[in-house]
Amino acid sequence: MAEIQEYKCPCCGGAIAFDSTIQKMKCPFCDTEFEMETLAGYDSELKKEQADDMTWNTSAGRTWQDDEIDGLSVYICRSCGGEIVCDENTAATSCPFCGNPVVMMEKLSGDVKPDYVIPFQQDKKAAVAALKEHYAKKRLLPKIFKDENHIEEVKGVYVPFWLFDAQADANMRYRTTRVRTWSDSRYYYTETSHFLVSRGGNLAFEKVPADGSTKMPDDLMESIEPFDFSKMVDFQPGYLAGYMADKYDVNAQQSTQRVNERIRKSTEAAFDATVRGYATVRKETGSIQLHESRVKYALLPVWLLHTRWNNQDYLFAMNGQTGKMVGDLPLDKTAYKKWLFGLTGAIGAMLFLASYLIWML
Amino acid sequence: MKKIEKKFISVFFALFLLILSAFPVSAADDLVRVFDYADILSDSEEEDLLNKLDEISKLQQMDVAVVTVDSLEGKSAEAYADDFYDEYGYGFGEEGDGILFLLSMREREWHISTKGYAIAVFTDAGLDYIMEKVVVDLKAGEYASAFTTFADYCDDYITQAATGKPYDIDHLPNEPFPFFLFFVVCLVIAFVIALIATWIMKGKLKSVKSRPGADDYIKDGSMKLTKKNDLFLYRHIDRREKPKENESRNSSHSGGSTTHRSSSGATHGGRGGKF
Missing domain, CATH: 1.20.5 (Single alpha-helices involved in coiled-coils or other helix-helix interfaces)
Structure with a gap:
């Protein structure tokens, strides 16, 4: 006995039957007619659905060599708990995150060593100038804020970042329509054709950054993107001389959530853009699978200024490589x-x- | 002495001529310009109206008359108004320039009859504009106010026509400037614009935003589309009936005044209607 195949109507979802008079499949509920092949194709598209797989291989960083640690020390801010790594010649007098002057020194103990570093390319003078520029031409910025500000206290900090590489396979399905209108002497006609559109493919993401420090607000760090990773070099403790480095306190696994969000958004946008020539496009499902995932630990240069005004904290950050300055300002x-x-x-x-x-x- | 007397006489004569030219002698001078047969005006209203119409008529050299009747006695409003005008003998100059406003209470009809130069002064569109305002008062029973409005408009129209460009379809009298309404509307628009402007200024203070995507980190040229399938499912056709074209539409008005002949053979212009 032949296997009985039951189809669902793509229009209303009801069970569909073969209409012998018109030799076509016809939905008994909404009266829409279909070719047999259309329903078979529709059915097979629906069955191809895959689940998301956005897990990462999060082993990153290397271990420190004993002689490398010798020259480094850790300051811990008793106010905000920030851990700052410096070379022993750099005296940290105040916490770059909260401005609190009380810091304690400790010896750096065995921890994950960064893979890469982007060395500072903008000096302190450039940072001060950028901050002045940041205050300029803003009519609603309180004058007192501008005048009282200690813009000399900008500090160069290497912020820990996790860099995510992966190949993303995507399968997207859309329901789309095309509309055609015409008229005769008595009526206006509107014909709406419905389509099931599938798109599949892959694209590669390289070094999607996520900051690994709870002290650094995610949105602040995302605002100073992008960094030019072609200038990134293998990490050497020598790069820390004269600067401070934050130690990561968010591990790579914890950062994947935010990275996945961003990758999903960009992947969907890239495939959405390939669906063209329709009047309406509605996404039905979309799944993304990540392959060849890799995470690296890098220190990226950021100039930071923390200031308090009217009992409110203001944190400004400048990309230490490109000079991009960001930071919300108070409203007068x-x-x-x-x-x-x-x-x-x-x-x-x-x-x-x-x-x-x-x-x- | 004689010299002074002569001078005095010449001055006196010149003064006399001046006065004479200010009050030109006219056939219409002793005409009555208000006939309230229907008795819808009080005595004082009638007197005020009469004074007003006399003043306008003499100043503008054009008769402006108001006639109210109980009934049209079987005639059409147009014929009644035209005949009354011709028979009573209104009109300045050779052409008999003037305008008559007839109101009949039983039929609740009004008609305006114009003659001579008044035909050019009061165009169809111009009269429609006046009566749009006057009929409101007529409907409310405010007859005195209706006639005063009518008289004021007549004065304005004649003055306007003297500039060579009578009020017509393409340029009607200015409505009074609605101060309060415009004040409120301008204020609201200005507030919205100011809100947008300050919103932009406020936006300059904010530079920290999270980035929704990771577009900067897509490897150049790494995107490969391995599957591209556009499957046609079904179609629906909706049909909507076209709205019936309105065939009984008047051809567009090109302005000016329409004229007709009255029973006495004189050419009249005018406009009529109900209230």
Whole structure:
């Protein structure tokens, strides 16, 4: 006995039957007609579905050699708990994250050694200039904030980053429509054709960064991206001379969640862009599988300035390689109101006068 | 002495001529410009209206008259108004320039009859514009106010026509500037613009944003599309009936005044309607 194949209607989801009078499959619920091959193709597409697999091989970093550790020491901030690695000649007087001056010194003990480092390319002068520039041309920035600010206290910090490499295989399925309209003497016609669109393929991600420090807000670090990884070199303790380095306290595994989010978004966008020529596109499912995943531990250069104003913390960061400066600034509420009502009055008066003149003309 | 007397006489004569030119002698001078047969105006209203119409008529050299009747006595409003105008003998100059506003209470009809130069002064569109305002008062029973409005518009129209460009379809009198409404609207628009402007200024203070994707880290040219399948499933056709074209539409108005002949053979312009 032949196997009875039951199909579901792609239009309404009801069970579908063969209509012998029209020699086609016809849905008894919504009266839509289908070719036999269409339903078979639809069914096989639906069965191909795969689950997400976004797990990472998170072994990263190397172990320190004894002689390398000798020249390094660790400061621990008693206020925020930040751990700062310096070479022994660099005296850390205040915590770069919270500005607290109390720091304790300890010996660096066996820990994961970074794989790579991007050396600082922007010096302190450039950082101070960039911060001045950052304050400029902002009408709603409180004047006192600008004047009181100690922009000399910028500190160069190597921030720990996990760099994720992977090949992403993706399978996306969309329901799309195409619309055609025409008319005759009596009616307007709108024909909507429905399609099942599948896209599959892969793309490679290289060195997607995620910061490994709880002291560094993720959004702040993402804001100073991108870094130019072609200038990245193998880590040598010598690079730390004169700078401070944060020790990671978020491991690679914990960072994968955020990295997966970003990879998924970009992968979906890349495949969405290949679905063209339709009036509407609705994504049904999409799955991503990661292959050849690899994580590396790197120190990336960041100039940091922490400041407090009106009992609020402000943290500014500059990309130590490209010079990109970011950091949210406080809002001068009285200046804001002045501008809002001043502009309303000025524009209102102008509009009123203009409308009066146009009316009278 | 004689010299002074002569000078005095010449000055007096010149003054006399001046006064004479200010009040030109006219056939219409002793006409009555308000006939309230329907008795819908009080005595004082009637007197005020009469004074107003006399003043406008003399100043503008064009009769402006108002007639109210109980019934049209079987005539059409147009014929009644035209005949009243011709028979009573309104009109300045050779052409008989003037305008008459007839109101009949039983039929609740109004008609305006124009003649001579007034035909050019009061175009169809111009009269429609006046009556749009006047009919509101007529419907409310505010007859005195309706006639005053009518008289004021007539004055304005004649003055406008003297510039060579009477009010017509393409340029009607200016509505009074709605101060309060415009003030509120301008203020609201300005507030929205100011809100957007300050929002942009506020946005400059914010530079920390998380990045949604990882587009910067896609290896160049690494994307390979291995499967590309666009399967047609089904189609639906919707049909919508076209709206019926409105065939009884008037051809577009090109402005100006339409005229007709009255029973006496004179050419009249005008407009009529119900209230």
